[in-house]
Amino acid sequence: MFMSLKxxxxxxxxxxxxxxxxxxxxDEILGINLRNSLIAKYNPRVAIERARDKVAAKVAxxxxxxxxxxxxxxxxxxxxxxxxxPSKEFPDAWAIKPARGSQGDGxxxxxxxxxxxxxxxxxxxxxxxxxxxxxxxxxxxxxxxxAEPQDAALIEPLIVADPGLANLVPEGLPDLRVICLHxxxxxxxxxxxxxxxxxxxxxxxxxxxxxxxxxxxxxxNALQKGKPIxxxxxTGSRLVGxxxxxxxxxxxxxxxxxxxxxxxxxxxxxxLDENDGPLxxxxxxxxxxxxxxxxxxxxxxxxxxxxxxFR
Amino acid sequence: MFSELIxxxxxxxxxxxxxxxxxxxxxxxxxxxxxxxxxxxxxxTEYFFAAPDAFGDMATSQAIWGLKPSNxxxxxxxxxxxxxxxxxxxxxxAFGLFTPxxxxxxxxxxxxxxxxxxxxxxxxxxxxxAPLLLKxxxxxxxxxxxxxxxxxxVLAALQTFLGRELQxxxxxxxxxxxxxxxxxxxxxxxxxxxxxxxxFNTFFLAIVIQFxxxxxxxxxxxxxxxxxxxACMAVAIGILGxxxxxxxxxxxxxxxxxxxxxxxxxxxxxxILTRADTDEEFIAAWEKAPxxxxxxxxxxxxxxxxxxxxxxxxxxxxxxxxxxxxxGASKRPMKHNAWIIRSPEDV
Numbered sequence: 001m002f003m004s005l006k007x008x009x010x011x012x013x014x015x016x017x018x019x020x021x022x023x024x025x026x027d028e029i030l031g032i033n034l035r036n037s038l039i040a041k042y043n044p045r046v047a048i049e050r051a052r053d054k055v056a057a058k059v060a061x062x063x064x065x066x067x068x069x070x071x072x073x074x075x076x077x078x079x080x081x082x083x084x085x086p087s088k089e090f091p092d093a094w095a096i097k098p099a100r101g102s103q104g105d106g107x108x109x110x111x112x113x114x115x116x117x118x119x120x121x122x123x124x125x126x127x128x129x130x131x132x133x134x135x136x137x138x139x140x141x142x143x144x145x146x147a148e149p150q151d152a153a154l155i156e157p158l159i160v161a162d163p164g165l166a167n168l169v170p171e172g173l174p175d176l177r178v179i180c181l182h183x184x185x186x187x188x189x190x191x192x193x194x195x196x197x198x199x200x201x202x203x204x205x206x207x208x209x210x211x212x213x214x215x216x217x218x219x220x221n222a223l224q225k226g227k228p229i230x231x232x233x234x235t236g237s238r239l240v241g242x243x244x245x246x247x248x249x250x251x252x253x254x255x256x257x258x259x260x261x262x263x264x265x266x267x268x269x270x271x272l273d274e275n276d277g278p279l280x281x282x283x284x285x286x287x288x289x290x291x292x293x294x295x296x297x298x299x300x301x302x303x304x305x306x307x308x309x310f311r
Numbered sequence: 312m313f314s315e316l317i318x319x320x321x322x323x324x325x326x327x328x329x330x331x332x333x334x335x336x337x338x339x340x341x342x343x344x345x346x347x348x349x350x351x352x353x354x355x356t357e358y359f360f361a362a363p364d365a366f367g368d369m370a371t372s373q374a375i376w377g378l379k380p381s382n383x384x385x386x387x388x389x390x391x392x393x394x395x396x397x398x399x400x401x402x403x404x405a406f407g408l409f410t411p412x413x414x415x416x417x418x419x420x421x422x423x424x425x426x427x428x429x430x431x432x433x434x435x436x437x438x439x440x441a442p443l444l445l446k447x448x449x450x451x452x453x454x455x456x457x458x459x460x461x462x463x464x465v466l467a468a469l470q471t472f473l474g475r476e477l478q479x480x481x482x483x484x485x486x487x488x489x490x491x492x493x494x495x496x497x498x499x500x501x502x503x504x505x506x507x508x509x510x511f512n513t514f515f516l517a518i519v520i521q522f523x524x525x526x527x528x529x530x531x532x533x534x535x536x537x538x539x540x541x542a543c544m545a546v547a548i549g550i551l552g553x554x555x556x557x558x559x560x561x562x563x564x565x566x567x568x569x570x571x572x573x574x575x576x577x578x579x580x581x582x583i584l585t586r587a588d589t590d591e592e593f594i595a596a597w598e599k600a601p602x603x604x605x606x607x608x609x610x611x612x613x614x615x616x617x618x619x620x621x622x623x624x625x626x627x628x629x630x631x632x633x634x635x636x637x638x639g640a641s642k643r644p645m646k647h648n649a650w651i652i653r654s655p656e657d658v
Contacts, residue, residue, distance in 0.1 A: 026557065026562070026569055028568070028572075029557060029561070029565045029568060029569075031555070031556060031557035031558055031561050032402075032558060032561065033399055033554055033555050033556065033557075033558065034555045034556070037555055103500070105500065133448070137448070140450050140451065141451060142450075142451060204500075204501055292565060292568060293564070293565060293567055293568060296567065296568055296571045297568070298565075298568060310555075
């Protein structure tokens with residue numbers, strides 16, 4: 001702590017390569033304090049705002065030539081909402097997302113349609129009124145953290161997962177998370193929904209986090225709620241050793257995401273679509289550090305290899 | 312019972328590497344220091360079960376602890392320091408950033424025991440009301456507004472019920488409403504258990520901060536000079552704010568990683584050790600291995616002597632095998648060979 005202060009004041013530069021890679025396992029781990037300081041160092045405020053707003057992030061990603069999910073509509077205010085008729089404009093399967101939502105809050109999915117009624121994955125019917133109500137909640141900023149009084153609702157067609165990955169899970173969309181420093185991928189994982197997580201790829205709710213080796217694209221280690229597992233508890237398919245399809249493409253895509261949005265330290269959420277291949281869902285400016293436990297690797301050590309000097 | 316506990320501690324101590332022990336000792340030292348301050352605060356407390364109106368015109372904090380109302384502001388930096396310590400060094404998760412400190416202000420205004428009782432009852436009623444309010448599909452601002460009214464309602468009801476004035480500021484009321492709102496969100500997101508844990512953390516932190524704020528140490532600093540406390544705390548928070556290492560809670564959280572690392576390291580060491588230690592076994596295994604065919608076999612010095620050389624006969628290639636038809640190399644039938652037709656299927 002004092003050494004770093006001293007260096008700052010004396011202005012002495014240390015060669016990044018001269019700092020030895022830590023061999024002490026505690027030093028390999030990236031704590032939340034260090035993560036926050038890295039974010040303060042590499043992620044400018046503007047870029048964080050851009051990444052948080054899914055609509056703005058999508059524009060930036062598309063401009064960089066990275067394929068994202070298609071957009072059906074963006075509803076930004078009550079006026080548009082009042083004129084909007086879901087029964088006319090929605091396809092059979094869609095997803096409503098709050099543009100500034102976090103951790104999957106406020107995401108509504110419909111998988112099929114009968115007349116003017118859609119059905120969720122769980123079979124719950126959604127009438128047009130339910131949909132409008134949800135849209136109103138989203139536009140009202142109900143899912144968008146503390147600072148936002150208003151939000152935009154983003155409507156997208158539902159992504160159909162790549163059969164290779166879809167066969168692993170009972171329902172829901174598995175998504176891949178790759179953490180990058182600038183354009184170097186550091187660590188990757190795949191989040192697999194379970195029945196316990198209700199089809200959501202949210203680790204807190206009981207989804208499986210499986211660490212993926214960057215070199216081989218194979219799952220090395222899988223955790224569900226902190227307990228190591230080797231097979232999916234619902235489908236029984238073997239996870240450890242499973243090779244993620246199109247992993248090279250995913251890595252290439254993830255390495256371009258951070259720079260495209262303007263983030264130095266980023267976590268790209270990528271899904272594998274049945275037809276379109278890898279698509280970027282969103283780019284996180286504050287990627288979580290639980291991925292270290294899932295991969296049984298320390299992010300700090302990976303950053304050392306990538307040439308980060310932590311000053 | 313205790314022997315078991317002690318044995319568990321001993322085992323944990325043996326498992327811990329020096330890199331884990333050091334932060335643990337630092338944590339223990341910090342906890343002891345805080346405990347001492349809390350003890351000082353407890354000793355300084357004269358009346359535990361006093362309600363605010365028992366002291367007439369005198370403010371509660373001054374009557375109980377000798378902390379003048381004008382000095383309530385002066386203890387805020389100490390509270391801020393403790394919140395920063397709890398968040399960035401210990402890793403306690405609480406509602407909001409400085410919410411525990413703001414709740415503490417209400418405690419100081421109401422009393423050491425009465426404060427927590429009054430505020431927790433207000434929060435509890437708010438928590439019970441929150442799910443009902445969520446069903447009304449209100450906007451967030453409206454929801455918060457109703458919560459503030461509910462909290463004030465509870466406080467007013469308590470005042471009439473106890474027949475006393477509580478002297479709670481407007482500020483803690485808003486803080487309580489915010490706590491209730493966050494509680495509702497956390498309940499929705501991560502379930503009741505996490506929400507209850509966070510609420511408990513917030514309250515516990517607030518109580519600890521309360522007693523540290525009113526300890527002799529803090530009061531002495533304030534009495535000595537009005538500049539001393541803010542200056543000291545600014546420097547202390549500045550140093551603490553630059554802490555980039557692991558939080559104490561993260562050492563436990565990422566234990567699987569370093570346990571795995573150490574397991575791999577130990578297994579690697581053991582493998583090398585067995586080879587070096589049991590040299591004779593290694594040689595015996597080597598002797599048992601079949602001799603390399605067609606080569607000189609040199610097992611000892613004597614074998615190097617030209618007369619003593621042993622040669623193992625060279626294995627000749629199977630002479631018959633090279634003339635055998637290489638069927639299966641291609642799918643087509645062999646030349647100069649007939650189709651074999653034994654049954655209708657063969658056609």
